[in-house]
Amino acid sequence: MIFTLKIYFDTIRHLKLSQLFWQLRYKIRAKQFLKNKYFNNLYDEFESLSFVNTEILYKKNLLIEPLIFKFLNLEKKFVEKINWNFSEYGKLWNYNLEYFDYLHQQDISIEERIKLINDFYNYSLLNKRTLEPYPVSLRSINIIKFSIRDGILDKRILNFVYQELSFLDKNYEFQILGNHLLENAFALSLGGAFFKREDWLNKGIRILYKELKEQILEDGAHFELSPMYHQIILFRVLELIDWYQNYGDKDANFLSFFRDIASKMRSWAGNIQFANGDIPLFNDSAKGIAYDIVTLNDYANILGIESKNLPLGQSGYRSFLNSNYEIKIDLAQIGASYQPGHAHADALSFILYSQELPLIVEQGTSTYQIGKRRNLERSTEAHNTIVLNGRDQSEVWGGFRVGKRAKTTIHYEGQNGYTGSHNGYKNLGIIHTRSFIFEEAKIQITDTLSQNGNAKAYVHLHPDRRLSKINDKRFIIDDMVTIDFDGAETIVSDNYEYADSYNQYRPAIRFVISFERELSTTIFFKHSR
Incomplete structure (x- = not known):
C-alpha cells in the first residue's frame, strides 16, 4: 500500500493543478451522446475553404473493400454490417475505425463514403455511443475536409458534425493537455471557420497560440x-x-x-x-x-x-553521422513533465545505423493495450542502456503514467562525442554516466557507475543482423562490424521480439552484459567507405 501511494504521489506531483481540477470535473460529468437534434439555422451558408489538392496527402489501404478495414496491421472483416463498438483488437484500433481517415481514399466512391458516415451516426444514435473528445476531433476534421474537397455538403451529416463540435467546445481535454489539446483546438479552429462560429475559431486559435509556444x-x-x-x-x-x-x-x-x-x-x-x-x-x-x-x-x-x-x-536528442555509421542518442528528460504518457524509461539509450541500415535498435512500440507487452516496451531493459538491480530508471506504469523519474544531465558535447548522466538510481546511491566517443571507423561507449552495483547493459540487434562469436567478449555482426565488451563479467545473447510497427513482431537477438562498476563497449566498422 505504501508503495502504491508513493507511486501515485510521484505521478501526481508533476501534474498541473489545472489538470487535477479538470480530471475531477470530467469524472463527475455525465456521459454525453449524439441526439436527433437539428440546428435550423445551420444550412444558410458554409464558409468557402480550400486545401491543396495533391495525391501526397491521400491515405490508402485502410478500407480494403466494403466491410473490411485494416488498422495497426490488424485486418477485420465485418459480416453484413459494421460494429462501430468493435473492441477485440483494442481501444486504439476502434478509435482508428471512427477517425474516418479512409474518407481520403480515392479508390472508394463518394456514395460509399457517405454511406459509411451515415451508418456510423445511425449506430451512434441507436446505441447511445459515448462521445469522446479526441476521436471527435479527428473525425470532425476528416469529414469537413471530405465535404470541402468533394463538394458534398450533406445537411444531415454536417448537422451531426456540428453537434459533435458543440460537444467538443465544452470538453477540451484540459485534463490531458499535450497533443490531445492541440487536436481539439485544430478541430474547433477548422470547424469554427467552416460553420462560421467565430467563438469556436477564436478560442481554438488562442489555445493553439498558447500551447504551441509551450509545446x-x-x-x-x-x-x-x-x-x-x-x-x-x-x-x-x-x-x-x-x-x-x-x-x-x-x-x-x-x-x-x-x-x-x-x-x-x-x-x-x-x-x-x-x-x-x-x-x-x-x-x-x-x-x-x-x-x-x-x-x-x-x-x-x-x-x-x-x-x-x-x-x-533543448529536446535532448543528439546525432552523429560519418561515412561508416549514423547514431541517434537519447540524452533527453522524461517529456513532457506533466504529460509523459508516451515516454519510456530510456535515458542514455541510442539507436545505430550502418551503411543506412539499422544495426542496433530498441524493442519498439507495438501496442497501447495496458498489460505485459506495454510495460515491457516502456521499461529500461527494452532500450540500449543500463538496468540496475532489475529496476527501471523511471517508474513507468499503468500504460501511460510515470512516477519517479530519472533526470538527465549533459556534461560534455563536442564535435566527436557526448557525455551524460542520470540520477534514476539515486535511491540505490548510484549515478550512471555514459560517454560516447566517435572516430571514423569506431565508436567507444563507456558506462561508469558511481559505486559498484548489480548492473546489466542491454544492446538490441536488428532482426536482419547476423551474429557470430569470436571469443567470450568479442562478437562480429554481418562479417562487417565487431563489438567488444571490456569490463563485462558475463555476456549472454538473448532472444527478444522486435516491433517497428503496431502488432508486428520479429525475432531478434540482444546482448545482456553483466558488470559492476565500468563497462567499455567498442564498435569497430571494418569497411570504411
Whole structure:
C-alpha cells in the first residue's frame, strides 16, 4: 500500500493543478451522446475553404473493400454490417475505425463514403455511443475536409458534425493537455471557420497560440519527444496553414506565427531522421502511423515553408553521422513533465545505423493495450542502456503514467562525442554516466557507475543482423562490424521480439552484459567507405 501511494504521489506531483481540477470535473460529468437534434439555422451558408489538392496527402489501404478495414496491421472483416463498438483488437484500433481517415481514399466512391458516415451516426444514435473528445476531433476534421474537397455538403451529416463540435467546445481535454489539446483546438479552429462560429475559431486559435509556444521546443521538437507524434503535429500545423492562408478573415500575425512553428518543426524532423529517411523509434513511435518526412517536406514546399536549420538542442536528442555509421542518442528528460504518457524509461539509450541500415535498435512500440507487452516496451531493459538491480530508471506504469523519474544531465558535447548522466538510481546511491566517443571507423561507449552495483547493459540487434562469436567478449555482426565488451563479467545473447510497427513482431537477438562498476563497449566498422 505504501508503495502504491508513493507511486501515485510521484505521478501526481508533476501534474498541473489545472489538470487535477479538470480530471475531477470530467469524472463527475455525465456521459454525453449524439441526439436527433437539428440546428435550423445551420444550412444558410458554409464558409468557402480550400486545401491543396495533391495525391501526397491521400491515405490508402485502410478500407480494403466494403466491410473490411485494416488498422495497426490488424485486418477485420465485418459480416453484413459494421460494429462501430468493435473492441477485440483494442481501444486504439476502434478509435482508428471512427477517425474516418479512409474518407481520403480515392479508390472508394463518394456514395460509399457517405454511406459509411451515415451508418456510423445511425449506430451512434441507436446505441447511445459515448462521445469522446479526441476521436471527435479527428473525425470532425476528416469529414469537413471530405465535404470541402468533394463538394458534398450533406445537411444531415454536417448537422451531426456540428453537434459533435458543440460537444467538443465544452470538453477540451484540459485534463490531458499535450497533443490531445492541440487536436481539439485544430478541430474547433477548422470547424469554427467552416460553420462560421467565430467563438469556436477564436478560442481554438488562442489555445493553439498558447500551447504551441509551450509545446514546441527551441530546437523545433514537440515536447512529448516522440518522433512519430512530432510528425503528426507537424502535419496538423501544415494542414491549418493550408486552409487558413486563404481564409477571408485571417489574422496575419497568427498565420506568421504558425509558419514559423512549421519551419522550426520541419528543421527538427530533418535533424532527427536517419539518412535513409527512417526516424529513430524513441518513446512511443512506430512506422506506418504518421505521414513520412518526405511527404511532410513535399507539403511544406507546396506551402512555401522552408526549414530553419536549427541544431538539435533543448529536446535532448543528439546525432552523429560519418561515412561508416549514423547514431541517434537519447540524452533527453522524461517529456513532457506533466504529460509523459508516451515516454519510456530510456535515458542514455541510442539507436545505430550502418551503411543506412539499422544495426542496433530498441524493442519498439507495438501496442497501447495496458498489460505485459506495454510495460515491457516502456521499461529500461527494452532500450540500449543500463538496468540496475532489475529496476527501471523511471517508474513507468499503468500504460501511460510515470512516477519517479530519472533526470538527465549533459556534461560534455563536442564535435566527436557526448557525455551524460542520470540520477534514476539515486535511491540505490548510484549515478550512471555514459560517454560516447566517435572516430571514423569506431565508436567507444563507456558506462561508469558511481559505486559498484548489480548492473546489466542491454544492446538490441536488428532482426536482419547476423551474429557470430569470436571469443567470450568479442562478437562480429554481418562479417562487417565487431563489438567488444571490456569490463563485462558475463555476456549472454538473448532472444527478444522486435516491433517497428503496431502488432508486428520479429525475432531478434540482444546482448545482456553483466558488470559492476565500468563497462567499455567498442564498435569497430571494418569497411570504411
